[in-house]
Amino acid sequence: MTHNLLIHEITPETPLWTCKVQIVDIYGPAESKERKEYQTKATVYADDIPSYQKRIKLYHTFRITGGRAQPPYLRYEKPLSAFNWVLDKKSIIDPIKTDDVDALPPPTKLNITSFADIKRNVAQTMATDLTKKEFDILAIVVNCSPPRYVATVEKRLQELIVVDMFKQNLTFTIWEEGIIENEGRKLLHQFREYPVILARRIGASRYNGVSLTTKFDTTIQIDPPYPQRRELQAWVTENRQILTSFTLRSTSTSGFLLSVPMDEEIVPIASIDSQQDGHTFTVEAKITFPTDLKKFYVLVCSNCGQDVRYPTIREIDCMNCDQKNLLVPRCRFDIDLTDDSGSTIGIIMDKEGEKLLSLTAEEIYKRASDPGNYPSLEDVRANISNKLFHVRAKKAFARPSRTTSVKLYIHSCVEKQSFTDSLPSPSTINTHEASKRKQKVHPPHITEEAGSLKMKQKLDPATPKKTN
Structure with missing residues (x-):
């Protein structure tokens, strides 16, 4: 019995x-x-x-x-x-x-660690002991990159940006091939819906400040049936506009994920001079640009990308790569940014410039080279007239020997309404201050409590090793 x-x-x-x-x-x-x-x-x-x-x-x-x-x-x-x-x-x-x-x-029982506690733990731990640390997290996936191969370690990785219940965000790198092929593949298709993941036995590293990483026995569950997950999903519904904005800001033009703060700080143009050189920030401004079509592109070597001072496409002996190559157009132009506090000039290029104009570099070149058969940019100029844009920019490093009016390098220009009109029920609270505006997000209250049938091939587990 x-x-x-x-x-x-x-x-x-x-x-x-x-x-x-x-x-x-x-x-x-x-x-x-x-x-x-x-x-x-x-x-x-x-x-x-x-x-x-x-x-x-x-x-x-x-x-x-x-x-x-x-x-x-x-x-x-x-x-x-x-x-x-x-x-x-x-x-x-x-x-x-x-x-x-x-x-x-x-x-209902979980033993999850907040991202703030993980950061404190990493700061207080010796590098040699960091590989022994393990954490469980419950977090929202707000961005996800496709897998990419890293030649130096001969492995694939996939990166996520995750946000916890206290509105802290971290980069989470997946190294385990089994997770990339299963949960990683699902998250790549689902992340725009902001799924919640429960990741157990993950590690932390000092890469890019503090980041998360999988270990050999890490598991990731998507939308697990815990009440804490439902509370997080309710919070996602209430703050979808902020999350959508954050997803856009945390993606570079090349597709790599960027480490940016969750709260979007709107910096007045008048305060740009107080920003550190190389610091990335957001301004909310109207955009105007030149009338001369020839100022919207440069011609570059098709092999090395070196720009040249020449107006039309031809074959050249490149002085940079020392090869004979055809010149090709590259989108690059200055834009004027204006808000209630003042105005400044920024330079925008490549995919972001093409996206703003809704034209490829080749189409810009054709319009400039043959204005009789191609329309001007009046249609584009009229399309952005009086619209507000969230412009993610970086202050140019000071170069005393260079006399140029360009102060900002533009990472992205997103029309303010482009990520709000399509949302079912936006709920953004703006607080206006003299020097800045922040979009406030109220974190949900979630209780933290704990969760393990383990299968293994050997009697004694191998020493846990964090993969960097």
């Missing part, structure tokens, strides 16, 4: 027991919890793994009979309970249907 027990009542001396549990995490190809949310880790070894892989499912309830309880392996991680379980072919796994009255309700 077996005894129906709770997790904390099971010890190595318990002769034969049954415990009703719910699987809340599966890694290494699962953590389990019961109704009172006591938690333990169950391990399946080697040849037994395929049998369990076919049977266990996340957030399903099972009756487990005939497992072995043993003291946890304490070298690398904090145990969830006094004893872990070992399951094998002598154990019995009885599934309970989700609509059965005996099925356990969705879990």
Whole structure:
């Protein structure tokens, strides 16, 4: 006869027991919890793994009979309970249907760490000890890049930007190929809907200040059935306009993710001189640009990109790369930015310039070279007249020997209404100050509480190693 027990009542001396549990995490190809949310880790070894892989499912309830309880392996991680379980072919796994009255309700217990605490932890930890640190996070994915290959380490990576419940954002790098192919692929298609992820056993590094990174046993769950996730999703609905703006600001023209603050600070043009050289900021301004079409492009070497002082396309012997190449047009022009406090000049180029004009560099060149057969830019000028733009810019580094009126390098120009008109229910609160305006986002109140059946191929785990 077996005894129906709770997790904390099971010890190595318990002769034969049954415990009703719910699987809340599966890694290494699962953590389990019961109704009172006591938690333990169950391990399946080697040849037994395929049998369990076919049977266990996340957030399903099972009756487990005939497992072995043993003291946890304490070298690398904090145990969830006094004893872990070992399951094998002598154990019995009885599934309970989700609509059965005996099925356990969705879990509520999480042991998540805020991003502010992660930053403090990293600052207080020696570099040699940082690889031993592990965190669980619950966060909103606000941006996601496609996977890219890193030749120096001969691996692929994928980057996310995630925001936690306290409106702190961090870059999260995925190195594990299995996660990139599964959860990473899903997030690349879903991130514009701002899914919530539960990432367990992740590491942190000092790359780009502080950033997050996967480890060999990291798991990522998309929209897990925790009440904390529902609270975050409600917050997303209320603040979608701010999140959309942040997604745009955190994407460079080349597609790489940028580390920018969550709060968008609008800097008056009159205050630009007080900004640090090289510092990136946002101004809200109207845009005007030159009337001469020839001022909207430069001709560059098609091989190395060196610009030349020549008005028409031809073949040249490039003085930079020392090769004979054809000149090609590159979009580059100055724009005047004006707000209530003053005006300034910025330079915009390449894809951002083409996007603002809705013309390619080749189309600009054709209009300038053959005005009789191509229209001027009056249609473009009329289209942006009296519109406000959020302009993400960087102050040019001071060059005393150079006499130029250009003060800003423009990273992006986004029409203010382009990310608000299409949203169902924007809810932005603006506070006006003498020197700046911030879009305020009120973080949701989320309680932090904790979650593990683990499968592995070896008896002793390898030393955890953070992949950079």
